[in-house]
Amino acid sequence: MANKSIVPFGPQHPVLPEPVHLDLVLEDEKVVEAIPSVGFVHRGLEQLAEKRDFNDYQYVVERTCGICSFGHGLCYCEALEKIFDANVPERAKFLRSFWFEMSRIHSHLLWLGLLADAFGFDALFMQCWRMREKVLDMFEASTGGRVIFSVNKIGGVLKDMDSAMIKSFVEIFDGMEKDLKRITKVFLNDYTVKTRLKGVGILTKEDALKLGAVGPMARASGIDLDMRKTGYEAYGNIEFETITSNDCDGYARCAVRIGELFQSINIIKQLADKIPDGAICAPQKGMPNGEAFVRVEQPRGEAIYYAKANGTKFLERFRLRTPTFTNIQSLIHILPGSELADVPLQILTIDPCISCTER
Numbered sequence: 001m002a003n004k005s006i007v008p009f010g011p012q013h014p015v016l017p018e019p020v021h022l023d024l025v026l027e028d029e030k031v032v033e034a035i036p037s038v039g040f041v042h043r044g045l046e047q048l049a050e051k052r053d054f055n056d057y058q059y060v061v062e063r064t065c066g067i068c069s070f071g072h073g074l075c076y077c078e079a080l081e082k083i084f085d086a087n088v089p090e091r092a093k094f095l096r097s098f099w100f101e102m103s104r105i106h107s108h109l110l111w112l113g114l115l116a117d118a119f120g121f122d123a124l125f126m127q128c129w130r131m132r133e134k135v136l137d138m139f140e141a142s143t144g145g146r147v148i149f150s151v152n153k154i155g156g157v158l159k160d161m162d163s164a165m166i167k168s169f170v171e172i173f174d175g176m177e178k179d180l181k182r183i184t185k186v187f188l189n190d191y192t193v194k195t196r197l198k199g200v201g202i203l204t205k206e207d208a209l210k211l212g213a214v215g216p217m218a219r220a221s222g223i224d225l226d227m228r229k230t231g232y233e234a235y236g237n238i239e240f241e242t243i244t245s246n247d248c249d250g251y252a253r254c255a256v257r258i259g260e261l262f263q264s265i266n267i268i269k270q271l272a273d274k275i276p277d278g279a280i281c282a283p284q285k286g287m288p289n290g291e292a293f294v295r296v297e298q299p300r301g302e303a304i305y306y307a308k309a310n311g312t313k314f315l316e317r318f319r320l321r322t323p324t325f326t327n328i329q330s331l332i333h334i335l336p337g338s339e340l341a342d343v344p345l346q347i348l349t350i351d352p353c354i355s356c357t358e359r
Helices: 054-062 069-084 090-119 122-143 163-189 191-197 205-211 215-219 250-274 323-334 340-349
Strands: 004-009 021-027 030-037 289-298 301-310 315-321
Touching: 021 340, 030 323, 030 340, 054 069, 054 315, 069 090, 069 289, 069 301, 090 122, 090 163, 090 191, 090 250, 090 340, 122 163, 163 191, 163 250, 191 250, 191 340, 205 323, 215 250, 215 301, 215 323, 250 340, 301 323, 323 340
Parallel strands: none
Antiparallel strands: 004 021, 021 030, 289 301, 301 315
16 A cells, blocks of 8 residues: 655755745655645735836836746736827837847746756756846846846837847847757757656646646647737737647647747847837826736736726736746646656746746
């Protein structure tokens, strides 16, 4: 008869980039059940919307998470622009989309480096973060920030990029694409990677739909779901295919994210070719009054932003649902049946962002 035991996993663990705690119910080395505990970095950011001027609050929203900061700032502005019924200049939309895809690349490279580190592939970890550093350098050159960019504004953006800067960025991404092809080909063909991830952490399409999986988690289970296809910002002017897989396992989730790295580089090249001239901001006057619901595609999946204004400088309500919040349900589903040694890798395959989840 198998011995049952409960092993606490986290919130501090060498493999975990952020604090998440799981009580793992084991039968010998096999996971039977996973019980999550959250709330280690809760900061009450949503309630601050009632105490901060709605213009100032966009800088609070950016600090929800360092990795996803650009997307949070952009999407908050989108919600307020919807309330104001603002006419955002086309150039601002292209610049936002350009920076958003840069943010997606830097997030995915960070994730790939962490996964490589979990496998013990130190060289791959350093190579991924070396490339990520180039993206952060480009962010610093164009926005002035490396983590928090503060370049979004209700009605547009605060900074512009001239044609020479955009061209130089595209050249850097061209070189990065060649390095990525070589590195990721080795990673995906590695025996250890295939052995540890193929057929492990299965999330079927039916279960993904039932549990509300989003982002690469859903797309790796065969669900064609990408908020960029709705055409917000400049994505309606760009041609791209949704990266999906029908394999439904941990390896598929890695392959989808790696595919998205190349997809984002392609989108950036298209944006650089099509970006129009013109103004970068249409400042809004007065106080917002109304409510808005916005859905966007963060690096980890669909994020939902809700804002309610009452004609004063303070929002009545602000609500943010992040992709990791909904993907934790899928994580709890895929862990039973796996070995204890597989748990850290399976957690990383959902690319958790606990800072976003616990605001």
